[in-house]
Amino acid sequence: MRFKDVFSIIGPSMTGPSSSHTAGAARLGRIARQWLGCTPERARLTLYGSFADTYQGHGTDLALIGGLLDYATDDPRIPDAEEYAEQAGMEVEFFTSGLPAPHPNTVKIELWHGDRECSLIGASIGGGSVSVHALNDFRVQISGEFPTLVLRHADKAGVLASVTSTISSSGVNIGYMQVDRKARDGEALTAMEMDGAPDPDMLSRLKSLDHVLDIRVIDLKKGVSSDAI
Amino acid sequence: MRFKHLHELNAICTAESKTIAQLMIEEQVQETNTPEADVVQQMSEYYQVMKEAVHKGLNEDTVSRSGLTGGDGKRMAEYIRKGETCSGDASALAMAYALCVSEVNASMGRIVATPTAGSCGIIPGVFISSQERFGWSDEHLVNGLFCAGAIGYVIANNSFISGAEGGCQAEVGSAIGMAAGAMVELRGGTPEQVVHAVGLALKNTLGLICDPVAGLVEIPCIVRNGLGAVTALAAADMALAGVRSAIPSDEVIDVMLEVGSAMPSRHRETAQGGLAQTPTGRKMMEKLAKPKAKRAPEPELETDGAAGSASE
Incomplete structure (x- = not known):
């Protein structure tokens, strides 16, 4: 099912004027920021x-x-976000591309903070719902x-077993899970949607498990960001 | 969810003597593992946001970000006060409120996407004007939103709800179907009548293109929200009177998918056809600021990285 629950139909509460161009965009930006783990110093979109047109x-x-x-989709600061970004010391650059994209409303976000960097490709699929297709060029x-x-880890036998058993011992159910790797024995990325x-x-x-490099939590329902775990 | 189609929604509700709203709440609780009180609370908050948007549109001078639109909701409300409506005060008020919410949306104010921002005026327009008219409690209207959500869930998963994918029939059309069906349930109609209202409403918007001037959610979106609210009330009346959708409503949804898929891209929100490309539409677009972004250095966007799953 593309749309999973009643609030993907009624909702979100949002700043206008377009659920796909405004609310969906805010969500994609927020996912990217949580994927980076802190406020970016530089962003290239x-x-x-x-989206480009x-x-x-x-x-x-x-x-x-x-x-x-x-910010959440209905944050009243969105219309003045440029000024708030300046105050936060965030440098933002926009580009448009005429190349075909998998969905009409697609954005590629690249973020930097100190020696951290990350990227995301995602689409706004309607009604404020979004779909992220790639994180750091891993398919998700x-x-x-x-x-x-979201876990970055080494592509080694047994890593996923220890990750899922750690999660299961905490009593949390995994609803959806996807694994992708750059190369055999290289870096891998696992994304898990949790209940x-x-x-x-x-x-x-x-985080203390062998071969786990990094963990991020992406949670758009949270009031505050899950920065710097 | 236990339903994917409207006929299933009707069958389950009829067999279990439930309203569609009750079933939707139960399914939402089950699907998201959230307590019922929280689910209902969330929807109640959304209803308050809708009311605030109507209030704001009626009492403030909303001007869109582009400067192209604003003030029509207030204009309608003043006209109704003079007592000269052609469509009847109930229809005219639903229309005025729908215009207000859509104008608040265009001014970057706060609204609830129902199902999208482009169609955010129709459900509040129908609901809030009917609440005033029939003296309903907020709780009753919140139930109505769950019913509307169940209908939208079926449409969204079998067809589409965004103009970019399926044209305006998917966006404003879906909202009209949702509002019409919910209105039937709010007035005490059966789940079967609700389902017929959806089909009756959707048939009237099939083929509607998405052709926003300059690509903005303003012209003709705001006016279509206003008129959409009236259509929703009319479709609800037809269904409550016992009129049936001769083509089953699920099949009408499939037609929406067929028509939307066949629609050329110039009629799916790209502003490259329809009203957007009329001489006046083009003039409006030229007056607005040009994009300031640079072109991206090519090539870009590799969504297909190394395939395969990690070995275990």
């Missing part, structure tokens, strides 16, 4: 399709910036509707 009139740029500041399928755990928010204890146990 490339817009495709209808009409982003200014819809405030897509403001919504994306608002998302990068960890993330909706942002559920708390999502409940992961607690700090589970996260620290996961």
Whole structure:
């Protein structure tokens, strides 16, 4: 099912004017920021399709910036997000591309903070719902509707077993899971949509597992960001 | 969810003597593992946001970000006060409120996507005007939102709800179907009548293109929200009177998918056809600021990285 629950139809509460160009954009920006794990110092956003054609009139740029500041879709600061970004010391650059994208409303977000960097490719699929297709060039399928755990880890036998058994011992159910790797024995990325928010204890146990490089929690329902775990 | 189609929604509700709203709440609780009180609370908050948007549109001068639109909701409300409506005060008020919410949306104010922002005026327009008219409690209207959500869930998963994918029939059309069906349930109609209302409403918007001037959610979106609210009330009346959709409503949804898929891209929100490309539409677009972004250095966007799953 593309749309999973009643609030993907009625909702979100949002700053206008377009659920796909504004609310969906804010969500994609926020997922990218949570994937980075902190407020970016520099952001580079490339817009495709209808995003590229009409982003200014819809405030897509403001919504994306608002998302990068960890704002929810109905945050009243979105119309003034450019000023807040400046205050936060965040440098933002927009590009448009005429290349075909998998969905009309697609954005590629690249973020930097100190020696951290990350990227995301995602689409706004209608009604404010989004679908993230790639994180750091790893293929994923993330909706942002559920708390999502993203692990970077080595492509080694047994890593997933120890990760899932750690999660199961915390009593949290995994609703959807996807694994992708760059190369055999190289770096891999696992994304898991969870039925409940992961607690700090589970996260620290996961982080201490062999071959686990990094963990991020993406949770759009949270009021505050899950920075710097 | 236990239903994917409207006929299933009707069958389950009829067999278990439930309203569609009750079933939707139960399914939402089950699907998201959230307590019922929280689910209902969330929807109640959304209803308050809708009311605030109507209030704001009626009492403040909303001007869109582009400067192209604003003030029509207030204009309608003043006209109704003069007592000269052609469509009847109930229809005219639903229309006025729908215009208000859509104008608040265009001014980057706060609204609830129902199912999208482009169609955010129709459900509040129908619901809030009917609440005033019939003296219903907020709780009753919140149930109505769950019923509307169940209908939208079926449409969204069998067809589409965004103009970019399926044209305006998917966006404003879906909202009209949702509002019409919910209105039937709010007035005490049966689940079967609800389902007929959806089909009756959707048949009237099949083929509607998405052709926003300059790509903005303003012209003709705001006016279509206003008129959509009236259509929803009319379709609800037809169904409550016992009129049936001769083509089953699920099949009408399939037609929406067929028509939307066949629609050329210039009629799916790209502003490259329809009203957007009329001489006046083009002039409006030229007056607005040009995009300031640079072109991206090519090539870009590799969604297909190394395939395969990690070995275990």
